[in-house]
Amino acid sequence: MEYRINAENLALLYRDASERFDALPAFAIRKSPLDWKPVSYQELYQQGLDLATGLIELGVRARDHIGLFGDNRFEWILSDYGVQLCGAADVPRGRDVTDEELLYIIDHANIQVAFVETPALQDRILRLRDQLPGLREIILLDPDALPRKGVKKLQDVLHHGARLRVEGDRRVEERIAGVRPDDLFTLIYTSGTTGKPKGVMLTHANMISQIKNIPGIHNCNDRVLSVLPIWHIFERVIEMYTVSFGGCTYYSSIQTLGEDMQNVEPTFMASAPRLWEKLHEKILRQVKASHPVRQVLFHIAYFLSRQYRDSEYFLTGKFLKLRPVPLWKRIVLTPFHVARWLIVLPWYGFFNAAVLERLRIGVGGSLKATISGGGALPIHIDRFFNYVGIPVLEGYGMTETSPVISVRSMDNLVVGTVGPPIPETEIRIADPETSEILYPNDKLPDQGRAVRGEVWLRGPQVMKGYYRDAELTGKTIRDGWLRTGDLGVMTHNDCLKILGRCKATIVLSSGENIEPEPIEMRLQQSRFIDHCMLVGQDRKFLGALIIPSLAEFRNEGIDAESVEDLTRISEAHRIVRSEIHRMISVSNGFKRYEQIRDFRLLPDTFQVGRELTNLYKIKRHEVESKFNHVIGDLFSSEKSRKF
């Protein structure tokens, strides 16, 4: 029984959700593992109206940009309600925003009123205030913190608005009626992986189209666990989507995720690949630590599930089909798969019930689906979760497309792809150099499926543009087509497969093009390697910067206090070298020029906000500039080494 609210803009969505779902909980805030505070749709909307009135009273006009600096908490979403209901747009950013970014964003977006979450953030912004002549009002979100001079408390603004509404103030209703579909609801500054922050303008129509087109069967019985940063568009769209079907969003955190999964028993979740990697590691650790009999049972169950699912995927055509399967091959293989499916079925049924269900209970037991986005999900992790019966739907998108471009749905679960484009979305694959259209192209076999190129798209989710940067907007969106800068192919079952960033491509001095991401992903499967990044642009060979896993080396009996110690231990180098040789070899399907000739161990782990984006993508230029000397040293051997 699916039901989604279909509204014209977010303000109307909030109003309709309140009317329809009324007393159902919209958001739940964690106070202790078993004590959460629910806020109903109706309460949230009423508070939103009050806050919006308070904001109008502070002089916020329709279509103003309001700063919203902070992480996931109830007051964040309340502020968003207030902003949307008074017809303004918010400019969100997390607690980890740097001073330079604050200065740049507040000035560039012309922010006059800003919400800040914590006292620390309040102090920082007050220190910068001299340099921010345009900033008129600062509102503190944290209800337990004391505002400094010149800073208002969220509750005070809200109460003031509430009084006005009691007296009959109905300015908010006028504002709601005045919201146009192409008004901004948010202006998101992305530092992304390169360059200075860009303001992505997303409109109400963008978000509303996403709510309408995301595949999924949900209703107001659903519980959605939230762990990703709310100011990131991926988490934002999931929360808006949840509001549209009346589900409840439970604010969890990375630290409490395991526990919260048990207690909340989420039915739906959005997550980044790193989270699944962690969970995968944890499950395998638990299996290893379990009773030998149970270990054997797990392996039998996993084996059977693989046989069963592989045959199922083959028979339903839901497998990664880069090339079409010739008819004779289908005729030969079909009886085999039918037989295998039938033989395995009863055993799979039993082991699935007795063994794999335990594992699923470990993540709450009620997950209908989870969406992974914000980066590529390593294929072995992808397979693992789908085999054990936790459907991971990998999606693909970017802030500029608010964000979903394509996503696997439950009935189109092709592992290894990011699924078919969502409705109303057109995809083109084009040559990144010449802009020649490769897919759909009638001159190429199968219309150009299986040909790699840059992904372009056209659809209602494409941003309005970059704020005050017509030049960049013109470069990114040409003739209505947004150029993603990602390399991809269309498969024969019309799913999109993403191969990496166009720009991440490393061109060796020999002229060979290398996609670093698949190689890096392969390397990171080694338990000794936490993170790595390939380097070698314009060099003779490919090198790797590697962050060793301290815990694993210690398990091996290597005495090191820190990652930095490891860089001085030759045994650690030996292990990493043999790991690289083991993983990246011609016999593993890597080309000769993709071999890693040399590497350096880095003395410090990559951190979110520094070397990693919030979705754990490497900021390549960041790493390159920081470890410039290491890279120089790595390639100093260029002349002397002969291969």
Next chain:
Amino acid sequence: MEFDTQLLYAHDQILLALMIFVIMLGMGASLTTDDFKAVGRRPRGVLIGFLSQFGLMPFIAFSLATLLGFPPAFAIALILIGCLPGGTTSNMFTYFSRGSVALSISMTTASTLLALLMMPVLLKLYAAGFTGQISAEMRAAGAETDFVIPTGNIINSLILVLVPVAMGMILRKKSPGWAKTAEDTAGFVAIIVILYLLLTAFIRHGDLFLRTPGVVYIGALGIGLTGFLFGYWFSRLLGVFPLFQRAISLETGIQNGPLAFAVILLSFQEPVQSQMLWLAILYSTFIVLTSSVVTLYYRKKGKFDWDVYRNTVIHNRLFGPEYVTHYPDGFLPPRLVKDPSQGNSPSQKRN
């Protein structure tokens, strides 16, 4: 029909005994003393389950045997199966059919204990007509004695079987890790042994499958299915809500098969023993298949009310026991609106 050869050799019997031991141990390992106390907390559900298990099932068995014109030894075996308490597998099937596992466990626990009393009584009542037939056949074959239901032996074997159950419970208390393993192993062992018995029966007495009258297959298959059907509608008529309805239905149809083997091996002799065992093997095989199918059906059918139920349980878990979930008008069908389990209910036992 005649069973001139013994169905099971000595080593098969040992294997079967081992299986019974392992399964009963597993059953015990899944129980705690809390489960016994829980019976008292759910008197209505357990009572309806009791009526359904010991009232409906033996009568269904008797009716099927009579209507289908069963040979007497098979008839007694079928009635014996009808009088058995619920099996532990019903808990697993109930879990996957999105029924109340807590109620299923309570019913299994209660019926296993009550079986000591109910089984001999019911067996005597329903099997009376068929024992006469067997006696007549035996006399015709030159035997001197009459065939009687060995009531004392049955009670003894039931008590004997409860020993590993008690051991399992102790295991659970001492080492929950081992208890979990024992629980898992039990289900697996049961499937393996039943398949082994089927296979050996097929190899050694291939014609046995052909010599068995068709009605016996129908009866062995039908008793479980009829049990599911009657259990479902009987509890529905008494106004039981879907979650519990599914549990009662499965509990009614799924009997403790291994217990049947134990009782037959320990209490009955040839010429009836082999035939009775054969029927027990057939029932045990069919019930796995039918319960799987019925479970898949219930799982689909029960998805909505289960989601509503879980959501309210979790709301009460996280927002406090006083919290009441208010769904929008028209979201819940009228039957669920009245269901007390959709409002404030104690959270459900999962494992």
